[in-house]
Amino acid sequence: MNDLTLPDGYAGLNFPWDTPPSEGEVIEVADGVLWARLPLPMALDHVNVFFLREPDGWAMVDTGFDTRRTRAILQTLRDGPLSGDPITRLLVTHHHPDHVGLAGFLQSQGAELLMTRTAWLMARMLTLDDQPLPTPETLDFCRKWGMDTDVLARRATERPFNFADIVAPLPVGYTRIADGDTLSFGGRRWHVARGDGHAAEHAVLYEIGGDLVLGGDQLLPGISPNLGLYPSENNADPIGDWLTACDRLTLLARDGHLVLPGHKTPYHGLPTRMASLRQNHIAALNRLHAHLATPRVGGECFAPLFKRKVEGDIYGLAFFETIAHLQHLYLTGRATRTTRDDGVWLWQAA
Template sequence: MAAAGDGAARRGAAAVNAPFQRDGLRFPWDAPPEPGRATEVAEGILWMRLPLPMALDHVNVYALADEDGWTIVDAGLSWQTGRALWGELLAGPLAGRPVARVLVTHAHPDHVGLTAWLARDGATILMPRTAWLMARMLTLDVQDRPSAEARAFWRLNGMDPAEYARRLDERPFNFADCVDLLPPGHTRLVEGGILRLAGRSWDIRMGDGHAPEHATLWAREEPLVIAGDQLLPGISPNIGVHPTEPEADPLGEWIASCRRLAPHARENQLVLPGHKLPYRGLPTRLDQLEANHHGALARLEAHLAEPRRGGECFPPLFRREIGRGVYGLAFAETVAHLNHLVATGRARRWLAEDGAWRWQANAAA
């Protein structure tokens, strides 16, 4: 079992060795901490990693040291493996201090799942209000079969008929499968707020698009950003439309967030993301995150020279085969891009005789 000092040694080695570079970003570490171990990425800040039973097979979590205890940033999925690894971490690199606070960046299961478990001895839970409300609501909403709203959403947006038929008699994913019910109370994180953690003052800045009201933290005393999934390296987070808000334009919110955060980005900031490796080069990454979707929108618009159903729009967006395991995420992201084209006047839609929308680029109409 590693102590925090092991992480400090790795931090020193990373500072001495030249970081590797990729896609205009600089990475001080070439590997994550091993399970049950921690890497000290800055004084009093530990980086740890938990596994996930899905294609994106891990989530990064962080611990910030103060005299009264640790502030844990994000909690991982609620499952037996996650609880066991947290037990190792609490007995190992986190030993000697209690968990005083659990800070959740956003309400997705791999970030909020074990929050209540970590806070079971009275730790304060810090979250954006929207994240807390959504996590509470979705954990309490357990469904044995797809809701009428979900079925209508799939039909309207042109889900593949075979996939639609398979889903009708299957139990859908439920938040409660992997998220512990949050207690009825939290401390709200707000845009423009300031937190004092690990001897630093952190400005709270909210993102949107990947998740409503996604908290990011920006240190004032040194170039550090705790980013959650808002500022990932190497991959773009899923931006999807769901039956809870079928007319939403999360892609428009995402692009606006990138532009709103860009003035605060500096090349030397160490960004601590929710997945992948910590990196520097945030101005470049923000440009990449926005440009990625502009490219996808242009390909989709060209694809809509002919009227299309939503399920027919995967090829220009993903440019690979979409298996059943990720079909739902791909479908949600496709609808997000279609909704954005309509919202910005680049495409139109109408209801066809089969009860599904057809989309077509306005330039081709």
């Protein structure tokens, strides 16, 4: 999650709740819709989850990591605000571990899992892909794109991030949802729309005949989700996918919508937010293009995109987001790419 950009990411928005729910507690944001938070061990220290009343229990949206602490908090929620009733259905908006972590655990307790096909396939594949060290392909990718040599050398000897460390095993089988579907969930009817850029085939749900939007990480207030280019799909264009999704989802946005996002707090002002979510990356591309008046490698391009020094734990996210912006400039003809003698790509404004 990228909290280094978007200085105006709250402009024009209205937040009905100043204070989020405390650990193990909920806030009712609409009739039969409860908002809770689960902790994350990182700079963005929480993920939002939502519970929607159904006749035989609760439908849940997203899950947090699979950790002992998260399971304990979820049990506290079940015993308290959920009145001991079961979680019978689970909607996961996208495949990232802070959203899918407990899905397999909840399935093992009888919950029906609803995801888009790409999200489920990505999540299941990544939970099965245990890497004790980065693969040669990953190291070569990072080297070509200009990762700092000291950072790359250190990463080569360390266990990389593995989904299996914080995501419960996903059993075979799920219920597919897709763009354009009408879904009955949590006592309400929803139109399913497709986000992209941050996560492939990210589900965004708009209440039919009502004002709620389940936005996941596609519609965050204040911050932009990470749009990273990764070695698993090295010819991808996450920025282009994001901009296209913004154009598509803007058509669905209404002033009356109450957006229930994956992080931060629920808000009104979705049409305004859609414009800023798009414009943030347009402006970043323009700053990066100007920065490339001097030829540079990927690791030398953080300055136009981020507001503070990039180091430590945030280096990786910043690097993969930076090269995604370089990729988009290249694919749209705004930058050229040449190969230095050491095999590292050198970028320059076209």
